[in-house]
Amino acid sequence: MLRAHCPIRTVEEEQQEQFKDAKPCIVPDTTFARAVDQALRACFALLKFTDHIQIVYIRGSTGKVDVYFDKGQGSLKIHCRWLDFACMHHRSLCRPWSRTNLADITAPFFCCHVVEEVLVRSLASMFKAHPTSRLAEVIFMRQIDHRIQLKPYPGGILVSWEDNESESVRRLGPSGPDYHVVLHEDNCANSGTALLHDEAALPNDVVPCGCRRQFARQTHRMCLFTGLSHTSTYYAMISLYEDRAFYGVPSDRVSPESYEKVGSLSL
Known part of the structure; x- marks a missing residue:
């Protein structure tokens, strides 16, 4: 009822508005961040219907918003935590013996699961659906x-x-x-x-x-x-x-x- 008289947002809507206007950040110069960014851009380039999308990383709050698709600008805004190895593995490492510091340019990259997860969330944000990763992307990422x-x-x-x-x-x-x-x-x-x-x-x-x-x-x-x-x-x-x-x-x-x-x- 209140929406008809004044612009009231839900908590989720307010978080999305703040995330949409948050400041962009550059890709950190770490093996993990550069590999995630490279693979994600390649996935979007491989999918014909997303090859025009511009990816922008955002310094958002610690809320639940991970991605936001700005249809008017044709840009996909992604929280910068997806480029942070520690944030993506704070619960458990994808390899028990993995190093937590992958800043070295020659360090290994085992985290295709991160790319797959943010890809699924990004496509869901753009198309309001929950698709799964396609076989071609999974094979190429591996x-x-x-x-x-x-x-x-x-x-x-x-x-x-x-x-x-x-x-x-x-x-x-x-x-x-x-x-x-x-x-x-x-x-x-x-x-x-x-x-x-x-x-x-x-x-x-x-x-x-x-x-x-x-x-x-x-x-x-x-x-x-x-x-x-x-x-x-x-x-x-x-x-x-x-x-x-x-x-x-x-x-x-x-x-x-x-x-x-x-x-x-x-x-």
Whole structure:
């Protein structure tokens, strides 16, 4: 009755209003936060009906509101606690031996369950339903690369990585699926922003941006790029060699060692 005479909101409606107007925050520079953000954006890009959605992380209150879809602006506002490893594991760790500090860029990422949960809540906010994660997203998230390491060699860089697939699954096949490894120069226009792998890349050892690429089997997860300039800086992006597979978080930037430096060290 009171609603007809004055603007009265329920507790939930008031929390949503405050959340909608809360200040945005940037993605923390931690392995956990960057991986969650990368995988979530890739999920939305994979789903045709959400590939236009803009994700904004919000410093909301400690209330129950996790996500809010602003239809007018086409933006999905997500509470920044979803980027915080401790907040997402305050009740229990998804691995009993997991470290609580995953700030290191080469730390492992096992928390696809966080991405799946916030994805379901986000889709429910947008479409007022409670869908479950689709099989394609689950498979791609499980095989997202992490712990990408670049080791400089004279005139080259050794790239290695890990994924969350179990060794028992890898033994089922002769060598597992292929990974597509692209070594970008630091000034590449790609800028490490790609979310989904494009299988339509040129069928040679370079990609459309002109940078180098190789393929490696899942059982190997390692490849060596040679003939590189020691004055240039490179970073790696890796995905399954499947159309619209997810890219993991790009690696750190590394320069190859120079032959002159190696020669002087051996004297």
